[in-house]
Amino acid sequence: MIEARGSFDEVVRLFTEESEKLQQRFQRGVEILTGPLEVEVGQTPHDTVYTEDKLKIYHYRPVTEKRHPVPVLVTYALVNKQYMMDLQPDRSMVKKLLEQGIDLYMIDWGYPSRMDKFINMSDYINGYMDRCVDFVRQRTGSDKVTLLGVCQGGTFSIIYTALHQEKVQNLVCVVTPFDFDTEDGLLNIWARDMDIDKMVEVLGNVSGDFMNIGYLMLNPFRLMFAKYIDFMEHVDNPDFVSNFVRMEKWIFDSPDQAGEAIREFVKYFYQQNLLVKGQFKLDGQLVDPKKITVPVLNIYAQYDHLVPPAASEPLLKAVGSKDKEEICLPSGHIGIFVSSKSQRLLCPSMGKWLSERSGPLANNNDKNKNNKNKNKSKSKSKNKNKN
Amino acid sequence: MREVRNEAEGKQSDVMNMWSDAQHAWTDAFKQMTTMTQQILGGAGEPGEFGGPFDAWMKSYRQALDGLVKFPVGGSLGNTMEMFLSAANTFLNMHRSWLQTLKDTHGGGFGSDKMMTTEALKGWSEAVKTMFATMTNISLPEPVRAMLGPAGEFQQTMLRNFTKNIQGSMGGYQQFFIPWVEAFEGLTKGATGVMGGSGGPQALQQFQDTWTSAYHDTIGKFFNAPLVGPSRLTMEKAMRAVDAYLKFYGANIDFAFRVYEPGVQAFEQISKKAGELFKQDVTPDTFRDLYNLALQIYEETFHQMFKSESFVRGLHLVLDATLEFRRCNDEFVEVMLRETPVVTQSEMDEVYVELHQLKRTVRQLEVELRKKQG
Numbered sequence: 001m002i003e004a005r006g007s008f009d010e011v012v013r014l015f016t017e018e019s020e021k022l023q024q025r026f027q028r029g030v031e032i033l034t035g036p037l038e039v040e041v042g043q044t045p046h047d048t049v050y051t052e053d054k055l056k057i058y059h060y061r062p063v064t065e066k067r068h069p070v071p072v073l074v075t076y077a078l079v080n081k082q083y084m085m086d087l088q089p090d091r092s093m094v095k096k097l098l099e100q101g102i103d104l105y106m107i108d109w110g111y112p113s114r115m116d117k118f119i120n121m122s123d124y125i126n127g128y129m130d131r132c133v134d135f136v137r138q139r140t141g142s143d144k145v146t147l148l149g150v151c152q153g154g155t156f157s158i159i160y161t162a163l164h165q166e167k168v169q170n171l172v173c174v175v176t177p178f179d180f181d182t183e184d185g186l187l188n189i190w191a192r193d194m195d196i197d198k199m200v201e202v203l204g205n206v207s208g209d210f211m212n213i214g215y216l217m218l219n220p221f222r223l224m225f226a227k228y229i230d231f232m233e234h235v236d237n238p239d240f241v242s243n244f245v246r247m248e249k250w251i252f253d254s255p256d257q258a259g260e261a262i263r264e265f266v267k268y269f270y271q272q273n274l275l276v277k278g279q280f281k282l283d284g285q286l287v288d289p290k291k292i293t294v295p296v297l298n299i300y301a302q303y304d305h306l307v308p309p310a311a312s313e314p315l316l317k318a319v320g321s322k323d324k325e326e327i328c329l330p331s332g333h334i335g336i337f338v339s340s341k342s343q344r345l346l347c348p349s350m351g352k353w354l355s356e357r358s359g360p361l362a363n364n365n366d367k368n369k370n371n372k373n374k375n376k377s378k379s380k381s382k383n384k385n386k387n
Numbered sequence: 388m389r390e391v392r393n394e395a396e397g398k399q400s401d402v403m404n405m406w407s408d409a410q411h412a413w414t415d416a417f418k419q420m421t422t423m424t425q426q427i428l429g430g431a432g433e434p435g436e437f438g439g440p441f442d443a444w445m446k447s448y449r450q451a452l453d454g455l456v457k458f459p460v461g462g463s464l465g466n467t468m469e470m471f472l473s474a475a476n477t478f479l480n481m482h483r484s485w486l487q488t489l490k491d492t493h494g495g496g497f498g499s500d501k502m503m504t505t506e507a508l509k510g511w512s513e514a515v516k517t518m519f520a521t522m523t524n525i526s527l528p529e530p531v532r533a534m535l536g537p538a539g540e541f542q543q544t545m546l547r548n549f550t551k552n553i554q555g556s557m558g559g560y561q562q563f564f565i566p567w568v569e570a571f572e573g574l575t576k577g578a579t580g581v582m583g584g585s586g587g588p589q590a591l592q593q594f595q596d597t598w599t600s601a602y603h604d605t606i607g608k609f610f611n612a613p614l615v616g617p618s619r620l621t622m623e624k625a626m627r628a629v630d631a632y633l634k635f636y637g638a639n640i641d642f643a644f645r646v647y648e649p650g651v652q653a654f655e656q657i658s659k660k661a662g663e664l665f666k667q668d669v670t671p672d673t674f675r676d677l678y679n680l681a682l683q684i685y686e687e688t689f690h691q692m693f694k695s696e697s698f699v700r701g702l703h704l705v706l707d708a709t710l711e712f713r714r715c716n717d718e719f720v721e722v723m724l725r726e727t728p729v730v731t732q733s734e735m736d737e738v739y740v741e742l743h744q745l746k747r748t749v750r751q752l753e754v755e756l757r758k759k760q761g
Contacts, residue, residue: 053746114735118743127750186693193703195710202714204732217693221685229678 029235039245042083044094050135054110067101068358070169071140074106077152081253082106084337091338096347105136111255117204120260122283125160133167144169151175162287170357172297177307178315179276180269184308186218191270200259208254295323295357306333566604621722628715638708645701653688657681
């Protein structure tokens with residue numbers, strides 16, 4: 001990389017060359033940015049099939065024959081938007097899952113306003129999430145759903161599964177924090193002694209911008225400076241610019257956090273680490289990960305600076321499932337969804353794992369029919385009793 | 388008619404003369420007081436001794452300015468800051484002498500040379516007396532004269548009150564500023580340690596603790612003092628907001644120091660590495676190499692700092708101060724909005740919490756209803 005060049009003149013010559021190149025790139029960049037640019041996100045066709053308050057459930061239109069009878073419900077984190085999984089058409093995890101015949105549903109939590117500051121974890125998990133699961137079960141006729149939880153959504157999915165296992169076929173956690181007592185993550189260190197009570201009391205909801213400042217501070221030189229220098233270096237490449245703008249759109253599309261929910265999340269998990277200790281209670285019910293016996297797939301990223309491997313890895317040891325597996329990918333927290341390597345490795349592995357645990361479609365259809373008949377006979381017998 | 392006009396012109400002339408005399412008297416009194424102060428601060432009784440510390444201050448200030456001008460070439464910010472701090476220190480030393488003088492006055496004497504100080508005080512007192520006498524020595528209408536009482540009584544009362552007020556305010560002045568003057572040495576030491584990189588986290592700690600302590604002993608007490616009267620609540624909220632702002636400001640300064648030190652360290656490392664490369668007659672293949680090197684060093688240095696206990700403490704301090712300021716500010720704003728037809732956040736929160744509870748109840752009832760319906 002570094003060669004002997006000799007004189008100061010050489011440095012000046014190099015500097016001049018670089019400046020000229022930069023100028024040309026910048027000129028081309030302006031043309032690209034002001035011209036027609038493809039920056040849409042979440043483009044895979046879908047329908048809104050359920051709404052409640054600010055929450056929506058999207059059902060993605062199948063692109064191939066349905067191969068897995070158990071529907072998959074994606075529970076994304078509250079802190080960012082779910083379209084990260086469908087950010088750009090050529091690297092869409094949603095698209096890849098659909099191509100494998102998965103019946104895919106996804107929760108969009110919406111944007112909490114001041115009105116929602118009293119929503120707590122119980123409202124999210126035992127309330128909204130439970131009603132979403134019931135809706136998908138009812139709509140598909142399937143007794144159970146596969147929960148695919150991402151990041152904080154994964155933590156919610158773990159809690160949900162521990163409390164409502166009868167409705168869950170499989171649990172898939174992607175970059176999910178489970179053991180919060182680690183020195184590997186700056187967020188874990190910073191949140192430990194934070195006065196979250198005061199924060200919620202004063203701010204009501206914790207703003208997305210505030211959260212973003214925290215995330216940027218994890219690596220300020222890379223995220224606030226180097227990233228834009230890189231952008232300038234590739235500003236003459238329309239594809240790069242499109243994807244960069246999409247990513248920027250996602251990064252800074254951060255919903256505010258409902259006050260009570262984030263208070264509980266930080267206090268009980270980041271500060272007291274109750275989940276991994278099996279001491280967390282939701283609505284008075286103990287959330288014991290050991291009670292989880294459904295198949296569990298835990299996916300995490302080796303270079304994740306938001307949820308370090310040390311926070312995700314302990315999940316498999318803690319659950320009571322016999323059928324459990326983990327996949328560690330050489331990427332970061334976001335790269336796991338958009339890097340070409342992840343796309344190549346992760347989606348087929350996930351699809352294969354799910355297909356092996358969702359049962360053949362025909363059997364499930366029979367089962368659904370049986371269930372329907374059972375329900376019919378139940379209601380008939382009740383009607384009889386009434387009569 | 389003419390007599391009346393002459394009388395009016397005479398009174399006008401009296402007032403003008405009085406104003407002119409009063410200004411002269413005030414100038415003379417100030418001159419006399421300044422001379423006396425110079426004598427006391429100089430110690431030897433010679434006028435102009437006060438100029439010694441003043442010259443020292445100006446000298447170090449000028450040096451600091453010179454350092455600042457040379458900064459881009461010489462990279463001597465650390466030294467410049469030290470010189471600035473030294474200048475500020477000299478200035479405060481002068482201030483300290485002045486305060487000591489006041490302290491002694493308040494305690495009944497002017498240091499060791501009592502004869503000199505007594506004379507000076509006497510002179511000062513006479514000067515003030517003359518000033519007041521001149522200011523009030525006008526041909527006032529008879530009813531006003533009668534109201535003011537026998538000749539000279541009013542002036543005497545005024546002088547007595549003035550002296551008392553001066554003494555009282557001097558005491559308050561001492562109490563208010565002495566903690567800052569005493570704290571300044573610690574602040575200088577802490578700041579110099581941080582700037583020069585020699586003090587480490589202890590220097591930061593010292594700086595912040597000293598600042599906080601001095602603040603709490605002086606301005607903080609004032610802003611947190613209980614108030615009385617019909618606007619007590621509003622005024623208290625306003626003063627708490629100012630107090631919270633000053634604490635927020637202090638916490639930010641502390642935080643900036645914490646980030647500054649590793650920044651300087653990283654910059655020094657980069658300069659050193661770049662210097663080594665150039666000495667070896669090696670130049671970067673492109674400027675990207677140097678940029679990558681700088682980025683790597685910054686990232687590593689700051690990552691270590693972000694993990695450190697000192698940084699986390701500073702982060703929490705600044706966050707806490709920010710939230711406190713926001714809380715006080717919001718409370719004050721709500722008080723101000725109370726008289727307007729604008730609904731406040733607290734009022735809306737009362738509605739929201741009711742709504743939230745109602746929603747929960749409705750959902751529970753729905754579940755129960757479904758169960759009962761089978």
